[in-house]
Amino acid sequence: MAPRKILSASAGTTRRSMLKGIAAIGASTAATGFPGFTRFARAAGSDAPIRIGFQVHRTGIGATYGRWYERVTNAAARVINEMGGINGRPVEIVAEDDGTDPKRGAEVVGKLANQHRCDVAYGTLFSHVVIGSAPRAGELKIPYFVVSEGHHVASGMLNRYTLQPGITDVKSQVMAMAPFVAANLGRKVTMIFPDFAFGHNHRDFFSEAIAAQGGEVLARIAIPPTETSFTRYFAKIPRDTEVIYHVMVGPSVLTFVKEMGEFFGPSAPAIFGFIDSLEGVDLASPGLEFLEGSHFWEGMPRYEQPGDPDYVKFYREQVGLDANGASVDDPDDISANAHMFACWETLFTIKNGMERAGYRGPEDRAALIEAVEDIDIMPAGREHPQGPKVFNGLTHQAFGVQYISQVRNSRLEVQHVTAIKDGFYPDEVDYTKQPL
Amino acid sequence: MTQRILALHLGLIGLLFVLQFVLPPYHHDNIARIMVMAAYAMGYNLMFGYTGLLSLGHAMFFAAGMYGMGLSMQHAGFAAEAALAVGITAGFGLALGVGLLALRTTGVAFMIVTLMFAQALFLAILYFGPFTRGDEGFVIPLSARIFAGLRLSDPTIRYFAALALFALVLLAMLWLIRHPVGRVLIAIRENEERTRMLGYDTWRHKLFAVTASGTISGTAGAVYGLLFGYVGASFAEVPYSIFPLLWVLLGGAGTLVGPFIGTLFMFYLIDLASGVTDAYMLVVGVALLLLTLFAPRGIMGMLRERWLPWLP
Numbered sequence: 220m221a222p223r224k225i226l227s228a229s230a231g232t233t234r235r236s237m238l239k240g241i242a243a244i245g246a247s248t249a250a251t252g253f254p255g256f257t258r259f260a261r262a263a264g265s266d267a268p269i270r271i272g273f274q275v276h277r278t279g280i281g282a283t284y285g286r287w288y289e290r291v292t293n294a295a296a297r298v299i300n301e302m303g304g305i306n307g308r309p310v311e312i313v314a315e316d317d318g319t320d321p322k323r324g325a326e327v328v329g330k331l332a333n334q335h336r337c338d339v340a341y342g343t344l345f346s347h348v349v350i351g352s353a354p355r356a357g358e359l360k361i362p363y364f365v366v367s368e369g370h371h372v373a374s375g376m377l378n379r380y381t382l383q384p385g386i387t388d389v390k391s392q393v394m395a396m397a398p399f400v401a402a403n404l405g406r407k408v409t410m411i412f413p414d415f416a417f418g419h420n421h422r423d424f425f426s427e428a429i430a431a432q433g434g435e436v437l438a439r440i441a442i443p444p445t446e447t448s449f450t451r452y453f454a455k456i457p458r459d460t461e462v463i464y465h466v467m468v469g470p471s472v473l474t475f476v477k478e479m480g481e482f483f484g485p486s487a488p489a490i491f492g493f494i495d496s497l498e499g500v501d502l503a504s505p506g507l508e509f510l511e512g513s514h515f516w517e518g519m520p521r522y523e524q525p526g527d528p529d530y531v532k533f534y535r536e537q538v539g540l541d542a543n544g545a546s547v548d549d550p551d552d553i554s555a556n557a558h559m560f561a562c563w564e565t566l567f568t569i570k571n572g573m574e575r576a577g578y579r580g581p582e583d584r585a586a587l588i589e590a591v592e593d594i595d596i597m598p599a600g601r602e603h604p605q606g607p608k609v610f611n612g613l614t615h616q617a618f619g620v621q622y623i624s625q626v627r628n629s630r631l632e633v634q635h636v637t638a639i640k641d642g643f644y645p646d647e648v649d650y651t652k653q654p655l
Numbered sequence: 656m657t658q659r660i661l662a663l664h665l666g667l668i669g670l671l672f673v674l675q676f677v678l679p680p681y682h683h684d685n686i687a688r689i690m691v692m693a694a695y696a697m698g699y700n701l702m703f704g705y706t707g708l709l710s711l712g713h714a715m716f717f718a719a720g721m722y723g724m725g726l727s728m729q730h731a732g733f734a735a736e737a738a739l740a741v742g743i744t745a746g747f748g749l750a751l752g753v754g755l756l757a758l759r760t761t762g763v764a765f766m767i768v769t770l771m772f773a774q775a776l777f778l779a780i781l782y783f784g785p786f787t788r789g790d791e792g793f794v795i796p797l798s799a800r801i802f803a804g805l806r807l808s809d810p811t812i813r814y815f816a817a818l819a820l821f822a823l824v825l826l827a828m829l830w831l832i833r834h835p836v837g838r839v840l841i842a843i844r845e846n847e848e849r850t851r852m853l854g855y856d857t858w859r860h861k862l863f864a865v866t867a868s869g870t871i872s873g874t875a876g877a878v879y880g881l882l883f884g885y886v887g888a889s890f891a892e893v894p895y896s897i898f899p900l901l902w903v904l905l906g907g908a909g910t911l912v913g914p915f916i917g918t919l920f921m922f923y924l925i926d927l928a929s930g931v932t933d934a935y936m937l938v939v940g941v942a943l944l945l946l947t948l949f950a951p952r953g954i955m956g957m958l959r960e961r962w963l964p965w966l967p
Contacts, residue, residue, distance in 0.1 A: 277933055316929055321792065321887050326688065330926075333681035346791045347887055354794055354884035358808050369791070376794055415781045416789035444781065 268311035269304070269578075271296070271569065272331025272340040274352065279319030281345045283499040287555045288342060288366065289314065291562040294537045298601075305570045306578060313337055321351020328355045328363065338581060339569060342366055342562060346416065353377040360655070362587055364569060366561045368392070368518070370420060373616035375648025379655060380584075382591055382615040385565030386518065386558065387608075389417075390424045391642030395621045396491070396516055397428035399635050404489040404514065405461025406434035411452065412466045414441035421466045421493070442467065449475050453482040465492045472496045473506050480509025490514070494521070494624075494631075498555040501545075503629040510626045514634070517622040518557040519605040520544075522630050534563060534604035543630070560605045567602035568594065568610075585655040592651060609639060613649045618642050660967055664829055667912060668822045675814050685926070687814045689918050690821035691879045692902070696914030697824050698871030699899035704908035705832060706864040707844030711766045711896055712773025713872055715753070718891035720746040720873030722780065722787065725886030728799055730786070735802040739877050746873010747866065749776075754865035758858060770896070777891040792887025800881055813882050820878050821915070824871055828911055831867075832967055840864050844909070872899075905946060907953030911967050916954050 273292055276285030296310045304310055313335045317324040324343065331337040339362040343349045346369035353371075356363035357378035365372065365383050370390045372383040400408070408429055412418030418441060426436045437457045442449065449471075456463065467475045479487075490513035502510065521544035523535070538559075539547045546552040568591065576583055576590035592612030599607040608619035618639050624631035674686060695717055702708045723745025727733040733741065757768045780787045800807040807813055831837045839860050842850040851857045880886045889895070898921075899914075906917025924942055928935035950957040959966040 278936065316933070316935075321885060321889055322688075325883060325885065326685065326926075329681055329684045333679070333684070347889060350791055350794060351885045351887055351889075354797075354808075357797065358810075358884075371791065378797075414784075416784055416791040419784050419789060443778070445778075 266308055268309045270311050270313050270337040272335055272337030273312050273314040273342045274317050274324060274327050274340055275314050275342055276319040276344055277316035281319035284344050284555045287559045288562050291538050291559045292342060295563040295566040298537055299570055305573045317348055319345050319348060321348050324348040324352035325355040328352045332359045332361045339364060346371055353381045356380050360584060362584055364565050366565050373614040373647060379650045379653040384568040384610050384617045386561035387619050387642055388616055389420050390644060391618055392516060392621055393421055393424040394428040394644060395637040395641035397432045398641060399623050400462060400491055401429060401432035401434045404491055407459055407461040408434060408436050408464050409438045409456045409460040410436055410464045411440045413468060414443050418466060447471055449478045450482055453479060460488050462489045462491055467496050476509055477506040494557045498557060499553050501553050502626060512626060514623055514625050515631060517624050519560040520622050520624060520633050521556045524633050530601045530604050533601055564603050588655060613651055614646050615650050659965060664825055671818055683810060683814060687817040689922055690817040691875055693915040693918040694820050694824045695872050695875035696899045696902040696918050697828055698868045700903045700914045702864050702868035704903055705844060706840045706861060709766050710769040712769035713899055714891050714895035715773040715776040716746050716750055716869035716872035717876035717895060718776060719749040720876030721880040721886050721890055724877035725795060725880050728795060729793060735881055742877025743874045747870040750866045750869020754862045758861050773896055777888060780888045780891055790888045792885060795880060795884045800884060807882050816882060905953055907955030910955040910959060913953050913955040
């Protein structure tokens with residue numbers, strides 16, 4: 220089933236109308252529910268900090284994302300504390316590097332729970348680390364809020380203590396892209412993807428979604444993760460391809476784009492990609508000129524957009540982003556803004572859940588899980604600057620709007636905002652049936 | 656002499672038994688993990704420390720055991736006992752096959768061949784993603800982690816299961832290296848030509864070492880997956896081939912207790928250093944350099960050289 224309550228938006232929603240809606244919800248939230256910048260009102264019995272264990276990818280393959288995840292986490296914690304904390308108690312972030320390794324990830328969850336005495340664990344991005352760590356969180360019965368976009372939570376693979384309330388999953392993202400691609404770019408698609416789970420997810424979910432739009436995938440070109448040269452794969456692209464859908468990731472992505480440009484020259488089909496390929500990479504980098512005019516999925520726009528609502532400006536200011544989505548301290552330090560907003564939103568969801576549950580300490584962890592499961596609508600605003608969301612308490616997965624941007628003058632300009640319902644799919648699990 | 660050796664090894668097992676009752680939860684879990692990984696390192700030590708065969712691809716055996724166990728549960732619905740048997744058999748079968756092929760080479764070529772086999776297995780796990788869940792891996796559900804009626808996710812049972820594996824491998828290794836076959840393996844390490852000249856079939860002995868080493872490593876992989884509930888391709892990657900080499904070198908190659916000491920030392924070096932600085936891998940690197948400079952035979956190797964010449 221779809222999430223229990225649907226924050227509806229039509230499939231044909233324009234960015235302007237969506238922003239108006241988002242702004243309206245944000246304004247009402249600010250008027251009614253936002254606690255304001257009060258200092259800590261002491262909770263009965265304890266003023267000790269709420270300790271949020273942050274499993275961060277400081278080293279290993281996830282380090283580019285991890286650096287920005289940490290900045291956003293610290294910014295959100297600071298804002299929450301300025302607002303009065305959670306239940307009147309300050310929030311303390313306890314960070315531990317997991318080396319982007321699932322074995323170490325499981326150890327870190329144990330360390331956060333048993334040694335640092337954290338109330339919850341949070342922040343994991345890479346899917347294999349989430350999947351490797353979640354069993355430990357389930358054994359320890361510590362709420363584990365992941366920020367991964369993997370389909371692993373909603374697929375039912377994990378357990379009741381693992382939740383993903385701050386970011387949509389890849390299945391939802393891919394499904395939401397299909398209507399735009401079919402209507403605006405073309406219906407005959409060739410997919411180029413890395414030959415591992417991330418690419419396979421795109422291959423499977425998008426093939427299904429584009430077929431539902433009356434389109435078809437002409438060719439599925441899987442590229443081995445060790446590949447460094449791509450020209451021979453481009454020769455496999457059928458001539459009648461209208462759209463190339465690419466999700467290459469890793470350091471070879473610049474070579475991939477450059478060689479694709481050399482192969483097609485000026486007569487290329489339409490190109491659609493996921494910004495995952497280029498998170499942390501400046502779009503003005505030499506070799507990326509070929510992407511001019513192409514379209515990208517973005518979880519949240521990297522570049523400042525005309526008409527950005529105040530809460531988006533607030534978020535960017537607090538995180539320290541300039542108009543190009545780089546650090547205000549270093550214009551060459553490009554952010555991972557399509558994903559990292561989810562750290563901010565997840566922390567505010569933890570706050571919301573703890574306040575609903577009247578959370579006092581680890582003895583209330585089960586009540587916290589139930590309180591978060593009970594959240595359904597998450598309106599856009601300072602707490603959810605990416606946009607409005609609905610949370611499915613049965614599958615522990617958030618659903619939200621997606622942004623489709625076009626590269627113009629080496630910047631990404633938002634062209635379309637999808638409706639939340641574009642990303643809905645039938646439930647695959649009901650975690651509430653599992654005992655706490 | 657024998658009594659001292661027995662006392663040392665049984666004493667270590669006894670100490671680990673007692674620790675179960677006194678360790679705080681975090682370290683309790685850590686020691687359980689360390690014991691399983693030490694069993695893996697002891698398997699590696701049989702091949703490298705005692706036979707002189709340097710493998711750079713041992714993760715393939717660990718992963719073979721882990722995936723043999725996990726896939727048989729996931730796709731065939733095997734119970735934990737049968738799945739463990741499949742995992743051990745997978746480690747044994749792969750080790751026998753790799754041994755038959757890789758032992759046609761020696762020295763650097765042997766290292767490269769083992770590395771390539773391990774990479775082939777890793778890429779096969781990715782390639783057969785719909786079956787193996789690729790790089791993401793998969794979870795062994797709590798309900799499936801029950802062995803002989805015992806819930807392996809329970810901290811105490813898990814600790815004792817890890818201790819049972821560790822003790823079994825340690826005592827088997829103690830028996831083996833004092834057995835004539837073990838003596839021949841050590842002779843091969845010291846001088847293969849001379850051992851052959853003495854009439855021993857060194858190729859068969861080396862094949863035995865590779866197969867036994869791979870089987871122990873595969874068993875450790877299968878047990879790790881069962882105890883901790885995750886099966887993933889990262890365990891087949893190059894770092895998990897290098898780790899046992901480092902653990903064995905740190906603890907003392909060719910010593911029985913060395914792999915455990917090395918695994919313990921490395922785990923806590925990373926764990927403690929990461930609490931002090933983000934550059935903890937630099938701290939680890941410096942510690943390794945210092946050990947290499949001042950204790951080139953590893954911790955237990957140094958002890959044997961200076962004070963405990965009877966140490967096996």
